[in-house]
Amino acid sequence: MKLEQAKLEFIQSWGVLGSQWGINRTMAQIHALLLVAAVPLSAEEIMEALSISRGNTNMNVRELMDWNLVQKVIVAGERKEFFKAEKDIWKVATIIMYERKKRELDPMVKVLAQLQNIEGDTSNDEHKAFTETVGNIYKFAGQAEKSLSTIIKAEENWFWGHFLKLFK
Amino acid sequence: MKLEQAKLEFIQSWGVLGSQWGINRTMAQIHALLLVAAVPLSAEEIMEALSISRGNTNMNVRELMDWNLVQKVIVAGERKEFFKAEKDIWKVATIIMYERKKRELDPMVKVLAQLQNIEGDTSNDEHKAFTETVGNIYKFAGQAEKSLSTIIKAEENWFWGHFLKLFK
DNA sequence: ATTTAATTTCAATAATTATTGAAAGTTTAA
DNA sequence: TTAAACTTTCAATAATTATTGAAATTAAAT
Numbered sequence: 532m533k534l535e536q537a538k539l540e541f542i543q544s545w546g547v548l549g550s551q552w553g554i555n556r557t558m559a560q561i562h563a564l565l566l567v568a569a570v571p572l573s574a575e576e577i578m579e580a581l582s583i584s585r586g587n588t589n590m591n592v593r594e595l596m597d598w599n600l601v602q603k604v605i606v607a608g609e610r611k612e613f614f615k616a617e618k619d620i621w622k623v624a625t626i627i628m629y630e631r632k633k634r635e636l637d638p639m640v641k642v643l644a645q646l647q648n649i650e651g652d653t654s655n656d657e658h659k660a661f662t663e664t665v666g667n668i669y670k671f672a673g674q675a676e677k678s679l680s681t682i683i684k685a686e687e688n689w690f691w692g693h694f695l696k697l698f699k
Numbered sequence: 700m701k702l703e704q705a706k707l708e709f710i711q712s713w714g715v716l717g718s719q720w721g722i723n724r725t726m727a728q729i730h731a732l733l734l735v736a737a738v739p740l741s742a743e744e745i746m747e748a749l750s751i752s753r754g755n756t757n758m759n760v761r762e763l764m765d766w767n768l769v770q771k772v773i774v775a776g777e778r779k780e781f782f783k784a785e786k787d788i789w790k791v792a793t794i795i796m797y798e799r800k801k802r803e804l805d806p807m808v809k810v811l812a813q814l815q816n817i818e819g820d821t822s823n824d825e826h827k828a829f830t831e832t833v834g835n836i837y838k839f840a841g842q843a844e845k846s847l848s849t850i851i852k853a854e855e856n857w858f859w860g861h862f863l864k865l866f867k
Numbered sequence: 868a869t870t871t872a873a874t875t876t877c878a879a880t881a882a883t884t885a886t887t888g889a890a891a892g893t894t895t896a897a
Numbered sequence: 898t899t900a901a902a903c904t905t906t907c908a909a910t911a912a913t914t915a916t917t918g919a920a921a922t923t924a925a926a927t
Contacts, residue, residue, distance in 0.1 A: 532813070532814070532816070532817055532818060533817070533818055533819070534817050534818070534819055534823075534825060534826055534829060537814045537817050537829065537833075538829060540810060540813075540814060541810070541811075541814055541829075541833060544806075544807055544810045544811075545807075547807075548803060548804075548807050550721070551721045551802075551803045552720060552721050552803070553718070553719045553720050553721040555914085555915070556915085557915075557916080566832050567828060567829045567832050567833065568828060569824040569825045569827070569828035569829075570824075574873085574874080575873095583916075583917090584916060584917045584918065585874085585875090585917085585918075586875080586876075586877085586916070586917060586918065586919095587915080587916050587917070589874065589875060589876085590875090590876090590915095590916090593875090610871095610872060610873065610924085610925065610926085611872080611873060611874090612873085612874085618831075618832055618835075620832070620835045620836050620839045621839065624839065624843075634719075635716060635719045635720070636716075638712075639712055639713075639715075639716050642708060642709070642712045643709075643712075645700070645708075646700070646705045646708060646709055648700070649700055649701070649702050649705050650700060650701055650702070651701070651702055655702075656737040656738075657702060657737045658702055659737070660735060660736060660737035661702060661705065661706060661709075661735045661737075663786075664734050664735050664786055664788070665705075665709060665735065667786075667788045668788050671788045671789065671792065675792075723884085723885070724885085725885075725886080742903085742904080751886075751887090752886060752887045752888065753887085753888075753904085753905090754886070754887060754888065754889095754905080754906075754907085755885080755886050755887070757904065757905060757906085758885095758886090758905090758906090761905090778894085778895070778896090778901095778902060778903065779902080779903060779904090780903085780904085
C-alpha cells in the first residue's frame with residue numbers, strides 16, 4: 532500500500548472510531564492527521580488534507596488543544612501557527628481517560644452521591660431495588676476511579692522519571 | 700428526596716452519560732429504568748415511564764437485548780412480554796467493555812494491521828512517522844486487549860464459580 | 868499608521884441521527 | 898378459523914449536531 536493511501540485510511544478509521552465514542556468525527560480526523568504527520572501542520576494544510584472549512588478546522592483544533600492532545604507550535608520566521616499532536620500513545624490514552632472521567636463520569640458520580648438517601652419506607656421493594664442498584668454503581672465508580680488514578684500516577688512517574696533524567 | 704424523583708434523575712443522568720459515549724439517549728434511559736425497577740416491566744410501562752413511542756421502545760429494547768444487557772421475561776398467565784436488566788454492575792461493565800471492543804475496537808485493529816506494511820523508501824521521514832505511530836497504536840491495542848481478556852476471564856470465573864455452587 | 872496576513876466567531880444551512888405512528892405481521896385464545 | 902392482543906417495521910418527520918463561509922477581530926510587517 533502507498534503511504535498516502537495508508538494515511539487516508541488511518542484518518543478515516545480513526546474518525547469512525549471517534550464518532551462511535553461520542554467524539555466529533557472531524558476532531559478525530561484532525562487528531563489522526565497530526566498523529567501521523569512528520570512535521571507540525573498549519574490550519575491551511577489541515578483544511579486541504581481533510582477538505583474542511585477554515586471555521587471547522589479552527590473549532591476542532593482548539594477543542595483538541597483543550598484536551599491537551601494537540602499543541603500549537605511557533606516556527607521562527609513564519610507568521611502562521613502550526614499544530615502537532617502528542618504522539619506517545621500511552622500518554623494519549625491517559626489523557627483521554629482522564630479528561631472523559633473529569634468531564635463525564637465525575638458529574639454522574641456526583642448525581643449518584645445525591646441519590647443515596649431517599650425518603651420513605653426502606654423495606655419497600657421499589658425502594659430497595661433503587662438504593663441497591665444506585666449504591667452498587669456508586670461503589671463501582673469509586674473502584675474504577677482508584678484504578679484509573681493508579682494508572683495515571685504510574686504514567687506520571689514514568690514521564691517525570693524520563694524527564695528528570697535529562698538533568699542528571 | 701422522593702423515590703420517584705430520584706428515579707427520574709437517575710434515568711436522566713444515565714441518558715446524558717450514554718449520549719456522551721455514543722449510546723443513543725433513549726437506549727440508555729430504558730436501561731436505567733430497568734436497572735432500578737423492582738420487577739420486570741412491559742413495553743407499555745416503559746413507554747409510559749419515559750413518554751416515548753411504541754416503535755422507539757421496541758427498537759431500543761431489542762438493541763439492549765442484542766447487547767445482553769436486558770432479557771425478556773415471560774410471566775405465566777400474561778400475554779405480553781416483560782423486560783428486566785442485568786443488575787450486577789460489574790457484569791454490566793464487563794458486557795459493555797466486551798461488546799464495544801468487539802464492535803468498534805476490533806475493526807480498527809484490523810485496519811491497523813493492514814497499515815503496517817507500506818511500500819517505498821523506509822528512511823523517508825514521512826514514512827517513519829507513519830509506521831512508528833501506527834505501529835505503536837497497534838501494540839498498545841494488543842496490550843489493552845490482553846488486559847481486557849484478563850478482566851473478562853476473571854469475571855467468567857467468578858460467574859461460573861457461583862453458578863456451579865448451586866449444584867454442589 | 869496602514870496594510871496585509873492570519874485567526875476567530877457565529878448565524879445560516881447542511882447532514883446526521885432519533886422518533887413517531889400507523890400499517891403489516893405475528894402469536895395466542897376462544 | 899377468526900378475532901383480539903401484542904410486536905415489529907419503516908417511511909415520514911422532528912430534533913440534534915456538524916459545517917460552512919463571510920464578517921469581525923487580532924497580530925504582524927512595512
